[in-house]
Amino acid sequence: MTVTEPSTSRAAEILSRPVTINGLTVPNRIVMAPMTRSFSPGGVPGEDVRSYYARRAAAGVGLIVTEGTYVGHESAGQSDSIPRFHGEEQLAGWARVAEDVHAAGGTIVPQLWHIGMVRKQGDPPVADAPAVGPSGIRLDGTEGAGRAMTRADLDAVIGAFAEAAAAAERIGFDGVELHGAHGYLLDQFLWAGTNRRTDGYGGDPVARTKFTAELVAAVRAAVSSEFPVIFRYSQWKAENYDARLAETPQELEAILTPLAEAGVDAFHASTRRYWVPEFDGSDLNLAGWTRKLTGRPAITVGSVGLDGDFVRAFMGEGAPVQGIDNLLDRLERDEFDLVAVGRALLQDPQWAAKVLSGRFTDLQPYDAAAVRNLS
Ligand SMILES: Cc1cc2nc3c(=O)[nH]c(=O)nc-3n(C[C@H](O)[C@H](O)[C@H](O)COP(=O)(O)O)c2cc1C
Numbered sequence: 508m509t510v511t512e513p514s515t516s517r518a519a520e521i522l523s524r525p526v527t528i529n530g531l532t533v534p535n536r537i538v539m540a541p542m543t544r545s546f547s548p549g550g551v552p553g554e555d556v557r558s559y560y561a562r563r564a565a566a567g568v569g570l571i572v573t574e575g576t577y578v579g580h581e582s583a584g585q586s587d588s589i590p591r592f593h594g595e596e597q598l599a600g601w602a603r604v605a606e607d608v609h610a611a612g613g614t615i616v617p618q619l620w621h622i623g624m625v626r627k628q629g630d631p632p633v634a635d636a637p638a639v640g641p642s643g644i645r646l647d648g649t650e651g652a653g654r655a656m657t658r659a660d661l662d663a664v665i666g667a668f669a670e671a672a673a674a675a676e677r678i679g680f681d682g683v684e685l686h687g688a689h690g691y692l693l694d695q696f697l698w699a700g701t702n703r704r705t706d707g708y709g710g711d712p713v714a715r716t717k718f719t720a721e722l723v724a725a726v727r728a729a730v731s732s733e734f735p736v737i738f739r740y741s742q743w744k745a746e747n748y749d750a751r752l753a754e755t756p757q758e759l760e761a762i763l764t765p766l767a768e769a770g771v772d773a774f775h776a777s778t779r780r781y782w783v784p785e786f787d788g789s790d791l792n793l794a795g796w797t798r799k800l801t802g803r804p805a806i807t808v809g810s811v812g813l814d815g816d817f818v819r820a821f822m823g824e825g826a827p828v829q830g831i832d833n834l835l836d837r838l839e840r841d842e843f844d845l846v847a848v849g850r851a852l853l854q855d856p857q858w859a860a861k862v863l864s865g866r867f868t869d870l871q872p873y874d875a876a877a878v879r880n881l882s
Pocket of ligand 1: 541739847
């Protein structure tokens with residue numbers, strides 16, 4: 508595919524505008540998408556993780572959303588190399604990450620995560636912590652590998668997210684992002700495929716949103732009123748790319764409105780290709796619909812700067828570089844406010860600097876080997 512290059516001044520002019528999310532001013536429109544890296548033994552982000560994020564901030568990324576980091580609940584996640592957002596040593600590591608990103612001129616929020624019923628094949632169960640989810644159902648519809656959450660579980664998980672958000676503010680982060688996407692715990696509540704509850708937390712889209720709205724309200728209450736709370740969600744699930752939370756804008760509105768009312772300041776609408784219209788009859792993508800329906804700032808994502816599908820790329824296929832003219836057009840029309848970049852930034856820490864200074868021919872195609880190191 509030929510790279511059509513926007514003029515340097517157009518890309519720089521549009522992407523360099525600051526934007527406000529509640530009390531936070533993000534210096535430009537470029538966001539680093541959250542990407543699990545598994546380089547934090549014992550859940551503690553170390554020196555290498557600090558410089559990995561600081562390098563991207565120094566090169567012009569306006570807002571970094573960290574990789575998903577487990578909240579302090581026994582069933583939040585199983586991996587020992589994925590960072591955690593609880594515990595003294597873990598939070599001390601994170602405080603230094605935030606400090607370095609700020610020193611480099613960027614802003615940063617942790618992505619707070621609970622995996623719910625998701626288990627990779629072969630993952631050992633954590634002792635005394637079975638997989639939990641709204642109905643004990645896995646994304647593929649099977650039962651038996653976990654259990655439905657009790658009222659006590661719901662309260663404990665809400666408490667864990669609220670504590671992590673309070674910790675984020677205390678140790679110097681600029682806000683939080685709640686991971687409600689890709690089939691993990693919060694998405695398991697939102698999606699009818701994994702939520703069969705009959706206690707008021709399942710049923711129609713509003714009932715399926717009840718748990719997450721309560722969680723957002725608890726997070727909101729645990730932090731200052733100007734501290735940004737971002738909510739990431741998706742239609743697709745990690746094991747089911749055709750799944751949809753909402754078939755119509757009305758259904759989407761039924762889910763997003765209670766979340767906005769509970770205190771979400773901005774939404775991060777995760778799609779695999781940002782240029783794909785979400786519903787028939789309109790060119791708007793998912794972030795565009797989100798902004799239109801909620802009035803909140805929206806972050807778009809999905810193959811920005813790349814011509815390819817991130818799932819295939821993650822499985823080992825590369826992705827060539829693609830122009831960003833269509834993206835700039837949409838930003839200029841205020842379809843959405845910020846643009847998250849995943850693989851292109853994994854591949855090239857200098858991606859933002861190159862785009863902002865018009866060095867488009869220096870952009871690198873994505874090579875899946877980038878996942879294996881923390882450069
Ligand atoms: C290696 C890798 C790890 C990821 N980990 C996360 C994660 O922890 N949380 C999350 O919400 N999304 C995660 N994603 C999805 C990205 O945030 C992003 O939405 C996706 O890569 C599409 O953007 P891109 O096409 O610019 O790469 C991950 C993606 C990749 C490639």
